[in-house]
Amino acid sequence: MTKGIMILQDWWFTTLMGIKEPIRPPLRGDIKTDVLIVGAGAAGLAAALRLVGSGKKVVMLDKNICGGSSTGKSAGFLTPDSELELSQLLRKYGKNGAKDLWEVAARGVDIMVDNIKKHKIECDLQVQDCLFLGKGDSGRKDVEDEVNARKKLGYSSTMYKESEVPSVIGSKAYSGAIRYTGTYGVNPLLYAQGIKQVLLENGIEIFESSEVLSWKDKTARTHLGSVTADKMIFCIDKPKPEVTKFSTTVYHAQTFLSISEPLGDKDVSDLFPQGPLQCWDSDLIYTYFRLTGAKRLLVGGGDMMTTYAKNDTTVPRVIDKVISELKEKIPIIRPLRFIQYWQGRIDMTRDLIPTVLVDPDHPWAHFVLGCVGLPWATFCGDFAARNVLDDKEVDNEKYYRYFSPSRKFFLPLWLEQLLGKRIVFTVNNAWAKYRQKDAGKDGAVLDAMVG
Template sequence: MTLSGYEPSYYSATANVSPVLAGIQGQPLRGETQADVCIVGAGFTGLSAALHLAQKGYSVVLLDAEKVGWGASGRNGGQVCQGHNMDHEDMIDKVGRQAADSLWDMSVESVELVKSLIAEHQIECDLKQGVLHVAAKPGHVEEIRESVEYKRNVIGYQDIEYVDTPDVQSMLGTDRYHGGELWKEAVHLHPLNYALGLAEAAVKAGVRIYEHTRVTDYTRGENPQVNTTEGVVKAKYILLACNGYLGKLEPRIAGKIMPINNFIIATEPLSDAQCRAINREDYAVADSRFVINYFRLSGDNRLLWGGGENYTSKFPADIPSFVRKYMLEFYPQLEDVKIDYGWGGTLAITLNRMPHFDRIDQNVFVAQGYSGHGVALATLGGKLMAEAISGSAEKFDTFANVPTPTFPGGTLLRWPGLVAGMLYYSLRDRFF
């Protein structure tokens, strides 16, 4: 049975709701309230920021147009991995060696933060160890090998190892994948239950969460005000944590991101033998295609497979059929396996695929555009915003100093340009 108010998915059908959260489920803000900080968006960024701010003694109001973890935070592939989409060498060119090293260190910190929050707050979210990034083509193998050597020898990160082609194929039971890099300290999890666990911890810390509370606009200045359809929040600080659901709320940052849709299916539960045959070590897996395939096994032995994207405001009419063909390219032996769930989610990407952190006014912060690294980096982003408000902005500013280009044409023309680029790269995935 799908948790009330959420899009149907495997995650919403297996969600944990504690008595603590049951008290705030679906409760909108009505009338006027005050807080030190008002956060817009109850995904990983907003939940992490709210929890860390409350632990520092700030009064916090957290608003969401839908429900806690309703968006990409509750629908994603559940992979929690170190690193960034931008190569470390490219970062050095953009921001210098010291800042690039700091950004790398914070990516490692982001994974440890997720694990520590799960342990501290005893969040039940099917936490498992290991993420394997594999070559979708033989020509990608050398790049992966060099990437591992660079991380070990130049950056000094040792919790990663190269896995050769025979071992990858043995682990995954397919000859369609080649060499890979194993992130030994990375993890994977049930993302909606992780989000709900953060929300419970935040409520216990004193955060006031209002669901079904759409923000219409806000006023700027020394004492900003956030206006919703039925209420008002007067605060000292505003955090915008909307990501792919920003819409027209803040035009100054809307052109920095592009919302895109990604899709996942969940099979019926597989036998232990089937699970061992396709994922012997129970790792989360992502491949090297530009439009990636990613998959992992759930806590109850389902194969969760993510594949395919679109760039419109609508999802495919038949998501299971849309995604299933990608799974069968690699595992034709699953032809007769039933697909129990299929769903999609909207995430936000940036042109350089690095998160966009910014302070757009002295008391207005934004973190968005995680480009597929949202579980770890959004959790960290919320913590860094909390630190910046409390007077320690060095780490937040390191991210904010990474140049984030605006999409050509801004919000008006970004869509056709992105579609053309994505189609080009998807053709490269298939034919080159």
């Protein structure tokens, strides 16, 4: 097995070389606007795009560059499937609730892909079906559950029995698989930077390296300036208590990624006999992989010890192990060398559903927090902006209930004082994913969830 030395660097940053304007100057001085958007990840960018052409003056601030945090570190899987699979949503929310939430993420995928096509954004958009791979007996059951959930909700899919899996992936190590369409791969940092250009061309003012350190009434302050706005939409990650008291609703899970040297054509067809797919397996801390347009293999995963760690883990140990285990399962990739790795802590909530709210004490301020997945973030940013525009076509009541900060969780927040944040989060998270049940009446969990 060839083992090279990898460097710690987000591959997507490498692909920014040569783009028109990778960095905008920071905000200097005091300005006024109609709408201020803080945070330019998938959520903030979707909010800003929604406001284009609305007649509102819009300013956007990011402490890094557009897409510089989770969005630009992500693996770029564009799928409605995130941390919660459809069968889990079905168990948790019943048929109507599961459909509502699946469609949230599916709508997020559509918004992103429509915008990429409409604005001709060069971000390596790949049409890539999903392949969820079962491992062992429990994984076989997970695949069957997923197939049944999709049938129940009227979504099509193709199931592969153990003996059929090698027809789609060059491995005999999986016990079953389910495949479905309507999903894509994307270079998420080029996507963010492409949307940035569209926004700039449409008159939106963007300042990077401009962290909002505090805000009072309608004025937000950065280290060199301030913005006074009628409305504010905060789409930030790792929120600090001085920026919002709802920072307590946000937790993190760490995941690791690595990119390989390009594969040859023969290796690609051996790896994906029916064409490239985006794959992940049925493990609790799952391994995921897909091919980029340049035929590099992107592999991601983690381990139990570091997923809920408080600080970033920067050594290659975790991803090295993920790659070695994947190589055991897929012989074709054994000689493949991986050249860069990076990690990121994904913001999430205790039940993996985002928190979106209008601040009751400051009704001009919206918050979009803890979105797990680019499509969820995109939907929620767009949703918040539509609310600012007073768009009557959106079912506000429904979504604000799903995304309410006061929904109930298995273990309450105060237990963190006794048990610590990590333990309470892990238990709540596992409960939401594996145990929480709709109480029989469709949507009953939702009714019981909001206090």
